[in-house]
Amino acid sequence: MDETPEACVVHETKGRLRLRIPAKRHDAAFFAQLERELLEKMPKARIETNAATASVLICSADPRRAVDVLGERAPFRISNEPEESAFEDTSRRIKGLNEKLARWSGGANDGRILIFAALIASAIYQGARGQMLAPATTLLWYAGEALRFWSSQAKSSRP
Secondary structure (H helix, E strand, O other), rough: OOOOEEEEEEEEEEOEEEOOOOOOOOOOOOHHHHHHHHHHHOOOOEEEEOOOOEEEEEOOOHHHHHHHHHHHHHHOEEEEOOOOOOHHHHHHHHHHHHHHHHHHHOOOOOOOHHHHHHHHHHHHHHOOOHHHHHHHHHHHHHHHHHHHHHHHHHHOOOO
């Protein structure tokens, strides 16, 4: 089984290539060694690695050449599949949360779910501020009443 981690091309422009190697995130030794190898093969290139973000920045006249010079001994392989962007990741998480809230709220899938979520979030915020009696309790009460109203509406609309 191949243990070589995948590197995704985050962006590439003339003279600049950024790779991300998610499997090696926070592996400072891996990125330090990779930086040394790249600089040894291409001493005129500017190489920056960041273990915290799992990225490698290669700035040179031909940044793809830096990857090629490592050859078969490269400590990673370039993936043809693009890395999921932060927007795509956030969008996927929000959709999942929306589905959970819709199930929890009895299937309400219109603007009422937004009101329910806003009431819960407001109650949590007020609770964190120490406003436990009036604001937090009231907001939670309203959220519960909203659920009760929606469930009775759903039952009365069924034939």
